[in-house]
Amino acid sequence: MAQTNESSLLFDQPGPKGRRTIRIANLIAAVIFALVILMILMRLHNPPDGENQLSWELWKPALDYEAWSDFYLPGLWLTIKASVLAVIGSVLFGFIFGIGRLLPNLILRTVSGVIVEFCRAVPVLMLMIFFWRWFAFSGVSEASYWAVVLGLILYNGSVVAELIRSGVGNLPNGQREASLALGLTRTQSLMQIEVPQAVYAMLPAAVTQLVVVLKDTALGSIIMYTDLLQESRRLGSMYFNILQTLVVAAVIYFLVCFLLSHFARWLPKKMQERTAAPADFVEPVAPLAIMDPSNVNQIAVAKEVDEDKYGGAPRQYHAHHRGSNASIKHWKKTRYIQGYDRTQPDTLVDPKSLDIPEFLKPSPPHKVKGGKGKKKGNGHSKGSSDTPDKES
């Protein structure tokens, strides 16, 4: 269904006439498809001077119990064995040379760069053939197995190395600048700050590379590694039904790779679910600011009061408090007292009419005595205010 999203950009939603045209086109396509299938089946049924490829005589030995137990499953096991080892090895190789390409040391960087570029440029099959012959000459047992594994490690390892390098390259510069500013060396910054983040970013691409590894193990059949493809060829040459055994092997390869590549597509979504920073919603936490007991940046609040002069919805909390770690006990109360919270109308105070505690008032120097007079004066000045004592 993701299809419709991307494709609907190019054409308008079809109307009744368009839908009819599409239906007719679908019908024609179905007929052509059926005809092609029929032609292939006819060809299979009666190839020129060959035998009927559809007869059960040929399919039975490709599908029966012995074919699975003696050929396909052992072959599949060897395929999986080689690819698992190759994946582990190529991740190790990729880490060593990917990080090596980023090190400050010029010699290490150059050497890793040359090795990685070389392994990327040389076809995997050539690497495999070379190692196979070499191991065979030096008397290594299971030469073809190790040749397959090593060839895959070198090629896919260089791909992983590039993934690490590009992952580090895509990080924001601030990461390295911050770690250097904290006094880490360039190598420490690389190993402790940059590479761990890059690994996380490259994980989906690395899983996709798994599919490539699995597909490339089939190259092993060229150098006589008894993987799934080689086993199916053997079975096919036993019963002269190579077409059928190849089809079975192809279906197995397809299923395994299909599942893996769908896992690779699913993984980043899952990781995104778990790691994405929360969307910018206003969380109901105490507005906190370090070393600010009143908890309000007064200048910001003063600006905030003017902010919605066009009559927008009043904000509930102050954006600039979010993200700090300080704590304060009576944040709600102090917030209301300062008189800007329009969501709490009964706490809304005109800042000018705010009660000022007695002891803070500048006492007139000539009226030192006369506590009553003081009280009276207070009453006079606040007479018009409808919120005389907020503090009590």
Added chain:
Amino acid sequence: MGSVLQLFSEYNIPGAFWVNIQLTLWSALFSLILGVILVVMRISPISSMRVFGRTYVEFFQNMPLTIIMVFMVLGVFAQLKLSFSTVFSVNFFWLAVVGLSLYTAAFVCESLRSGINTVPLGQAEAARALGLSFIQSASEIILPQAFRGSVAPLGNTFIALLKNSTVAAAASVATESSSLMSEMIEYHANSIVAIFLIFALGYVILVLPIGALTTFLSNKLAVRR
């Protein structure tokens, strides 16, 4: 050094590379044509075409190239008796080209699709607003820009194709480079490392300029937005 020169005089090493280059060029041509058709199918309004395009790409992306090559020879040629020529080497060459083209077309299609994603939404919307039909907006507006945006992935696909052309060994193309290397090692086991390095460096020399050209072209052709 002398032994290396002797190897060059004894075997036609540039000729083997030439076979690979020919395989690559023909397959690049055919897979490009097929890939464009596939990508048009994948974005077309007709649902059966979209399903076909997606199935094709899924199928070939999850199928090892080796098995396709083996199938071309042992299945299509040996069992179904489809052949291009009575000369065996020519026949196997074209069977390998067919296998490589079918396989690479899926990757060309995906590269072009990633190029389509670089075309801003407004372009397609403007084309529709002007009343262009699907074919018109695809061929006049979207695909030309998509091509320019997909130079880098296409270049990577063709580098992979050049390297994959060695898998033609599985389709019994005996004159290409990996088969020749195998043969040379068999008769000159002592200079195995030298032989490997000759072929490996040959590929490095072929691949690096393509990579550089790809980077240059993708910067030059990218639509500045």
